[in-house]
Amino acid sequence: MESQRNILLIALLLVSYLIWNQWEADHAPKPAVTETAAAASTQQAANNNVDTASVSASDNQVAASKELIHVTTDQLDVLINPVGGDIVRAALVSHKLELNKDEPFVLLEQKPDFTYIAQSSLIGQNGIDSDTKRAAYAAEKQQYTLADGQDKLEVPLTFVAANGVTYTKVFTFTKGKFDVRVDYRVNNTSAEPLKVQMSAKIAQTIKESDSHMMMPTYRGAAFSTTETRYEKYDFDDISKKNLLESTQGGWVAMLQHYFVSAWVPPADETNTLVSAKVGAAIASIGFEGAVKTVAPGETQTVGADFYVGPKDQAALSELSPTLNLVVDYGVLWWLAVPIYQLMMFFHSFVGNWGLAIILITFTVRGILFPLTKAQYTSMAKMRNLQPKMQELKDRFGDDRQKMGQAMMELYKKEKVNPMGGCLPIVLQMPIFFALYWVLMESVELRHAPFIFWIHDLSVQDPYYVLPILNGITMYIMQKLQPMSPTMDPMQAKMMQYMPVIFGFFFLWFPAGLVLYWLVGNIVNIVSQKIIYAGLEKKGLK
Known part of the structure; x- marks a missing residue:
C-alpha cells in the first residue's frame, strides 16, 4: 500500500464518519418549540411531575424579581427561586461566553423562550412539595457571597409547615468547585413520625444541538445505573418513553458541548431515575430518593449533590466514579482516556x-x-x-x-x-x-x-x-x-x-x-x- x-x-x-453523523442529526425527528408549545407545557406540567410555576415562570419572575436569592462564589453566580428553592440561573464565572469578553457563560437560565433549571423537592407522605404546589421558603437575606478566605458558603432557606415542623433547605457552595450540596434538614417537632423523600430533576426546553459536520456534538440527557455505567437518553427518547430505572446510587444529567449539569444522589441508597416530557416543549430527567422516616423529636437530613459546570473529568469523578463518562469518547474510550x-x-x-x-x-x-x-x-x-x-x-x-x-x-x-x-x-x-x-x-x-x-x-x-x-x-x-x-x-x-x-x-x-x-x-x-x-x-x- x-x-x-x-x-x-x-x-x-x-x-465519511462526520458526514454520516451529520446526516443522522439532520434526518432525526426535530421537535418544534413554539409559544403555543410552551403554553401547552404549562397546562400539562402537573401531569408530568415538573413544577408549573417554576418551569413556566416569566422573564420578570426570573431576571427582575427582587425575591430571587443571589449567590456568588469564585466559580458560580447563581439565582435561587424561594418558591420551591430551585436554581433558575447559573453563570460560570471562570468560563466566558466569548473569547476576551467579560460576560460569563450562562448554563442554567430561565427566559420567556427558553428554560433550563435545576429543581429539587421534598415529597412523600409528609413532604412539603407536590405536583401543584411548592413550599415558599424564607431566607435571612437575598445576597450571599463567598468571602475571601472562606472555603464554604451555606445558604439556608426555611419553611415552617402548618403542624409546626421546620424544614430547612440548605445549599452549600465550596470554593473552587462547581458542585453544590443540597440538603433538607427535617426537624420533627410533631408527635407523629414523618415520611419524606427527596426528588430532583433537571428541566430543559427541547433544543437542537449546535452540532455541524466538522464538530458533531450531543445535546440531551444521560444517566448511569449499576447495570449501565453511562447511557445517553436524548430528547427523542424522552418523548417516546419515560425513563424508569431503579438503582443503587446512579446519577442523571443534561449534556451539551463542553458543559454538563447533573444530580448525584447518595451512592449507598436505592434511587429511581425518571424522565418526563412536558407538553411539546420541555424535557426533564431526575431521580426520586429513598423514603426516610423521621421520628418525633428527631432531626434528619436528606440530600444530593448538584454539579453545574464544565466537563472537568477530575471534578466529575470526585462526585461519582462514572460521572466523568459524560466526556464521551465513544467505543474507543479505553484508548482515549x-x-x-x-x-x-x-x-x-x-x-x-x-x-x-x-x-x-x-x-x-x-x-x-x-x-x-x-x-x-x-x-x-x-x-x-x-x-x-x-x-x-x-x-x-x-x-x-x-x-x-x-x-x-x-x-x-x-x-x-x-x-x-x-x-x-x-x-x-x-x-x-x-x-x-x-x-x-x-x-x-x-x-x-x-x-x-x-x-x-x-x-x-x-x-x-x-x-x-x-x-x-x-x-x-x-x-x-x-x-x-x-x-x-x-x-x-x-x-x-x-x-x-x-x-x-x-x-x-x-x-x-x-x-x-x-x-x-x-x-x-x-x-x-x-x-x-x-x-x-x-x-x-
Missing part, C-alpha cells in the same frame, strides 16, 4: 495546549515509527518483486490456484509479508479517532490560545493558515512517494486532487485538530526521508 494512501484513507474515513491523561501530563510542563498537542503527536508517531518503517520496507520489497510477480502471471495465466501457490512461495523465499504495509494503518486508525474525540471533548481547549493568530484551539483557524499548510504537507507527502505504475489512471488522478479536497474540508475543523494533523504530516515527511535513505543503502528503491 502507498503511504499517502494510508494517510488519505484515514482522512476519508473521518470525513490514556491519550487525554498524557495530554494533561504534557500540559502540566509546557503550559500551552497547542504545545501539548504537538508533544502528543510526536509521542504517537514515535510509538508507531517501527511499524511505519516496517511498512515502507515491505512496500519497497513488494515493489522490487514486481518483475518476478509479472513472470509468474505470464507463466500461469488464468490458473489462479497455481498462481496463488507460486506467489506464496515467492513471498516466503524473499521473506516478504504482503500485509506488512497494512498494519500501521490498522493501528493508526483507532489512535487517530481516539485522539480526535479527545480534542473534541476536552473543555480545556475551549478559548485556549496557541501562538500568534491562534487564540482559540476549539474553533477553526480564523485565517485558514493551518488548513492551507496542511494541504501543502499532504501534497509533499504524495510527491515523496511515486505512484505505482499499475495504478488505475482514474485512481491516480483522484490521488492528485486529494490534498486539495481534504485541505478544503479542514477549513472548518477546530484549529487543535488541524494542528495535530499538520504536525503529523511534517513528522511523516521527515520519517519518510529517513526511512527512504536507509532503504536506498540496502538497495531497495
